[in-house]
Amino acid sequence: MENTRRRGAALEADLLDAAWTELQAVGYARLTMEGVAARARTGKQVLYRRWANRAELVVAALRHRQGGSMADQVPDTGSLREDVLAVLRQMAERQRDIGQDVVHGVLAEIGEPRVEVFEIMREVMTTVLERAAARGEIPTADVPPRIMTLPTDLVRNEIVMRSEPLTEATLTEIVDEIFLPLVRRG
C-alpha cells in the first residue's frame, strides 16, 4: 500500500495531470470532479480546495500541460510569411492537442479569459510585424489592428467552427491570399 501522503506542489501537479488524462479519456462533456479525483486517487475536497469548479480545473490543467504562453516563443525565421505560418501552425497544433469539445466546453463555461487570448495573439503578431518592418520586408509595422490579427482570427474561427483539423493548405491560403496582399500595400 501507498503510505506516503502527497502534498503541496507535487500533489497539485498530480491533480492537473489526472485532469488532463481524464480529459483525453472521456472528453470535456463527460469529465466529472469525481472522475478526476478517483483518477488522482484522492477525494473531491482536495480538488475543491484549489478550484471552484470544473471549468477552472480544466483551464488550470490546460495551462499546466502546455507550459508557457505563445508570446514567449515568437517565431523568428527571417521571413514574414514563414513567421506568420509558424504562428498559425502553433495554433493548429494546440487545437489538435486539446480537442474541439474541450474548446467549446471551456468557451461555454468560462467567464472571460477570451480577451486574454486576443491580447496574446496581438502581441505575437506585433512582434512578427515589427521584425518584418526592421528587415525592410514591409514599409511599416503600423498595420491596422484588425488586419494584424486577421490570420489568427481566421484560424480561430476554423478551430471553433470546423470539426476536421486544420490543413496546411488552409493556413497558406490565409497567409498568401489574404494577409500578405493586405499588408504589402499598407
Added chain:
Amino acid sequence: MENTRRRGAALEADLLDAAWTELQAVGYARLTMEGVAARARTGKQVLYRRWANRAELVVAALRHRQGGSMADQVPDTGSLREDVLAVLRQMAERQRDIGQDVVHGVLAEIGEPRVEVFEIMREVMTTVLERAAARGEIPTADVPPRIMTLPTDLVRNEIVMRSEPLTEATLTEIVDEIFLPLVRRG
C-alpha cells in the same frame, strides 16, 4: 381549470415558445427540460417525445423563433458595400437576440449543424457577389471561397469570442479595410 388538451402543431408551437422564454429567463446553462415543461404546463415526456435532449430542443426553438434562413432574404440594395453590410448587420442582430451563452452552449452540445451555417453564408455571399458583378461593380463574381466568406467568418469570430455586442464601426472596418480591397482587385 383548463380543460382542453393541446395537440399536434399547436402544442409544438407552445413548447418551442416556452423553451424560448425559458432561455431568455434563465439562460442556456440553467435551462432544464423540467423548467421548460413546467413553463409549458405539461410533462417532460411530451418534450422527450419530440427532441432527444436539451440541445435539440433549443436549436428547434431558435429556428422556430426566427422564421426562415438568412438565404431567403438576401439584401439587394444596389451596392456591394451596402449589401455586405446588411448581411453582417443581420448576423449582429441575431447575436443580440440570441445571446452569447446560448451560442456557446449550442456549440458545445451540438454534433454538426455548424457546416450548415457555413453553407448558408456562402450561398448568401455568392448571390451578393453575382449581383455586384452583373452591375459591373466588380470584374467577376468568381472570388476565391475564402475571400467570399471572409466578412461573415470575421463577424462570427467576433460573436463567439467577444462579450460585447458588435458595433457598426467593427462592421464597416471589416468591409472597407479588408473585404472590398481584396475583391476590387480580383
Added chain:
DNA sequence: CTCCCTAAGAGACGGAACGTCTCTCAAGGC
C-alpha cells in the same frame, strides 16, 4: 525530538436534473 496545526484522504449527505417508466383519460379519426 516532540507537539500541534494544517490539509490529505475518504466517504456520507441533500439537492438538482437527467432520462425512463407507468398510468389515466381527452381528442379526433373512422
Added chain:
DNA sequence: GCCTTGAGAGACGTTCCGTCTCTTAGGGAG
C-alpha cells in the same frame, strides 16, 4: 360511438454536484 393515439402528471433510479465531517499523516515551530 368506438378506439387508437398521445397529452398530462408524476414516480423512479441514477449521476453528479458542492458541502460537510472525521480521522490521520506530514512537517514546521519550539
